[in-house]
Amino acid sequence: MLDHINELPDWISRGLDDLFPNDNSGDSDQSFLKRLELSSVDKKPLRVKLGIDPTGTDIHIGHSILFRKLRAFQDAGHTAILIIGDFTARIGDPTGKSKTRIQLSKDEVQSNALNYLEQLGLGKDPKDSLLDFSIPSRIEIRRNSEWLENLNLSKVIELLSNSTVGQMLAKEDFSNRYKSGTPISLHEFLYPLLQGYDSVAINSDVELGGTDQKFNIAMGRDLQKAFGQKPQFGMLLPILVGLDGARKMSKSLDNIVGINEDSLSMYSKLEKVPDDLVLTYLNLLTNENLKELSSNPREVQKFMALKVTSNFKGIEAAKNAQFNSEKLVLGTKDSLEEIPEASVSNVNFPAKAFYLFSKMEMCSSSSEARRQILGGGVRIDGKKIMDPNLEFHTPDDLIGKILQVGKKKFLRVST
Amino acid sequence: MLDHINELPDWISRGLDDLFPNDNSGDSDQSFLKRLELSSVDKKPLRVKLGIDPTGTDIHIGHSILFRKLRAFQDAGHTAILIIGDFTARIGDPTGKSKTRIQLSKDEVQSNALNYLEQLGLGKDPKDSLLDFSIPSRIEIRRNSEWLENLNLSKVIELLSNSTVGQMLAKEDFSNRYKSGTPISLHEFLYPLLQGYDSVAINSDVELGGTDQKFNIAMGRDLQKAFGQKPQFGMLLPILVGLDGARKMSKSLDNIVGINEDSLSMYSKLEKVPDDLVLTYLNLLTNENLKELSSNPREVQKFMALKVTSNFKGIEAAKNAQFNSEKLVLGTKDSLEEIPEASVSNVNFPAKAFYLFSKMEMCSSSSEARRQILGGGVRIDGKKIMDPNLEFHTPDDLIGKILQVGKKKFLRVST
Structure with a gap:
């Protein structure tokens, strides 16, 4: 499938699972290399779309694959368009048939989205963050409620008329459910079209997604054609296998x-x-x-x-x-994961070491803690501490670190 | 199916093909007799819905079956709610895959609707017309653009979530098309839901329809329940067989x-x-x-x-x-249908008989016409006319009548 992949710059081809269409013709609607050249000739950065689902908040390294590719486009001078799916998150799944979609309030969605953007690097130096938020021409943050909230019935009908029941039922997940007799609620057919319409609304040149997004991204391409736009390319990246080595990271x-x-x-x-x-x-x-x-x-x-x-x-x-x-001297512990976590929420800061170890109940009292420290039996992240009055100013000085007393007592500090 | 049909008044049961639900329990959501009693006790007329498709304009006697039933409800004191499907007529079928749906302009729809209502008796004495437009509490004319035009996406999603792909594909026409591989455009699944939503919008107690409307009317019932309303009953009337004795009148x-x-x-x-x-x-x-x-x-x-x-x-x-x-002396003609039609648009009114027969080219000249009339060879609707100067004041005096000269020349007058 990726025949002409080597003709693409490495920053694009690295890790790519699929690029479509992928034709080496001279047509900038069929050949991504041509679209890239066109962008360069016209001095018009490509508009590179990536959708964010603001129902979740914690980004893991599996998600980062897509953001890294998006960043590569930014670094090459193109525009990253982050689509926050706030409308769909607020609508959720009205039937409650799918457990994965939870209906969120407007405030929750806003707050999740902000949290998400901060994790991506909003307000940070781009060299320390996943995306570059510092150059205005390289980032556009859009909420799909902008165009979906007031979409009227005529437009919805126009969207729906661009696809057929047969096409939808050819989609793998729908096909499996239909064959097994699991009900498919009609509005579920609308979601791929809405995601596709996002591409029309922002006039994207490329959409990034995991390999499970091929259908939806192709839908965006079809809708753009139906609405008279230059159609986007789809770039699919692998879904990262998780730490268990078997299933997708989740x-x-x-x-x-x-x-x-x-x-x-x-x-x-x-x-x-x-x-x-x-x-x-x-x-x-x-x-x-x-x-x-x-x-x-x-x-x-x-x-x-x-x-x-x-x-x-x-x-x-x-x-x-x-x-x-x-x-790290793990003593009798076999692995880091076995170390229990404990919160510092009851600790008053600034906190001295003897007080900390007593308050965290790793020593039976403050005086016992002093004795242990002076006796060399107390470590933080594997490093012995010798001063009972060593001061920690804020929780951040401790969070994520491992407190150790003797060879058997371990705690990992959490918020 | 029509077990308890005899318990209903004759004005309701006459001609009925199906009534659903049709349970003789005491529940006014299940037994139509109970709903009728409730209406009488509460002195609240039933709201009886009938949809009109304003893409066509000529009403034939096949359509009249439904209007006659609606009129029977009016005469019993209930409210007829005519829903003019102006929104759906204007949207039409954006794919052009179905030849039956034609997209109409707002003006065309308005003009068709008015024409339709006039045929039903708008502005006429109720004793000469299909429906009674004279008593305000017995007639309500609504256009579905009222509630559909500004239906937003959230509401559309809510509607769609009330049905499943399986239910739609169980509908006979969709089922046949799906099995035969004929594409079904997604928006076609929306129409039964929109028709059903009309019932919610007007809070109907009964919907009348042909036997082919069972699915759509049942959808209205389901949606009303989903929106917390008392659900409507469906009353299906037969589809009239046409003059050929074989196919539906069309x-x-x-x-x-x-x-x-x-x-x-x-x-x-x-x-x-x-x-x-x-x-x-x-x-x-x-x-x-x-x-x-x-x-x-x-x-x-x-x-x-x-x-x-x-x-x-x-x-x-x-x-x-x-x-x-x-x-009517048909002479050599076997049937009325064989008589050619001719327009009186070239005739100047008032018109005398000799001038008329000459102008309509049934006689070669005015003098020939006078001669034929005086000789007793000229008839109108089978009745001999003897006075060449007999005067016709307007086209309406002649339209639909048969002009005859001798035993072989016939014309039927049209506008």
Whole structure:
């Protein structure tokens, strides 16, 4: 399928699972290379669409694959168009037949969206974030309620008339449900058309998506043609396999690495992914040259963990995490995941070390804590602390770190 | 299916093909008799819905079956709600895949609707018309653009979520098309829901329709329940078989009797319908007692033709038509249909007889016409005329009548 993929610049082709259409003709509606050239000749950046579902808030490294590709377009001078699906999130699924769609209030959606954008780097230096929010011509944030909220019935009918029952039932998930007799509510047929109409509304040149998005992205292309626009290209990226090495990375499967996790946690998880995922992670989550890797698999794994962590946390934090992970004296614990988490919400800051370890109930009293510290039995992230009066100013000084007393007591600090 | 039909008053049960639901429980949502009683106790007339498609303009006697039932409700004190499907007529079928739906302009729809209402009796004495427009509490004329034009996407999604793909594909026409691989455009699934939503918008108690409307009327019932209303009953009436005795009466099949036809034409057509339709026509198009008919089939046929014509044209005109039909000397002509039509548009009124027959080219000149009249060879509707100077004041004095010269020349006057 990806015949002419090598003709594309590496920043585009890297990790790509599918590009459609993918014709090497001279037609800029059929050949992506031509569309790219046209953009360059006309000095008109490509409009690159990516949809965000604001029902969830935690971004994991699986999501980041798409944002990394979007960022690559930004860095090449093109415009990233983030579509926040606020309308569809607010509508949710009125039948309640699907458990995955939850109806959200306007405020919840707004707050989720802001949270999401902040995780992507809104307000941050672009060199420390997934997307570049600093150059106005390279980012456009749109909410689909802009054009969907007041879409009237005539327009809905026009949209619906662009597809047939047969086309919808050829879509894999609908097809399986129809064959098995599981009811498909009629409004579910509308969602691919609405997502497609987003492409019309923003006049996109490319839409990015996971491999499960082919149908919806192709629908956008069809609708753009029906509405007299130049049709978008679809760029599909793989769906990342999670830490279990088997299923797609998903919060509900508890096999994720969140981009908000602390660097030690991120590094430690990555360092232990199944061997056959290491190259995939390197390919999809870093820009490293896959031909120049060590021949020692253990070294490659550590290299991957370091580079991926570094992408999200910066090289300093990543190196620190690697160091701590290696130095961490786990005693009788086999793995980091077995360490229980505990919140510092009851601790008053600034907090001295002896008070902290007593308050967190790792020592029976303040005086016991002092004794343990002075006796050399207390560590934070594997590093011995010797001063009972060592002061922690805010929870951020501790969150994500591991408190250790003796060889058996461990706690991981959470918010 | 019609188990408890005999418990209903005759004005309701006559001609009924189906009533649903039709339960003799005490529940006014399940038993129509109960709903009727409730209406009487609460002194709240039933709201009886009938939809009109303003893409066509000529009403034929097949349509009149539904209007006659609606009128029976009016005469019993209930409210007829005519829904003019102006929105759907204007939208038409945007794919052009169905040839039957033509997109009309707002003005065309308005003008068709007015024309339609006039044929139903708008502005006329109710005793001479199909419906009673004279008592405000018994008639409500609504256009579905009122509630459909500004229906927003959220509401459309809510509507769509009330039905499933499986339900739609169980509908006979969709099922046949799906099985045969004929494309079904998605918006076609919306129409039954929109028709159903009309019931919600006007809060109907009963919807009348042909037997092909069961699915759509049941959809209205479902939607009313979903919107927290008392659900409507469906009353289905047979679809009239046309003059060919085989297929449903339809303009495109050229087997109709239009209610605007002149009384002679109407009577003559009815007098010749195939024998096995005579009782059906009497049952559906008159209120005559079917148990008190002549034993002579020819007499029954003439009785039916007289009574049906009388319903539309009044008893005087019907009797006249019967008389003329019988007296008409057809000479070598076998049937009325073989007589060519000719327009009086070139005739200047008032017109004298000799001028008329010459101008209509039934005689070679005015003097030839005078001679023929004086010689007793000229008839109008079978009646000899003897005065060459007999004057006709307007085209209406002639339209629908038969001009005859000698035994071979015939013309039927049209507008």
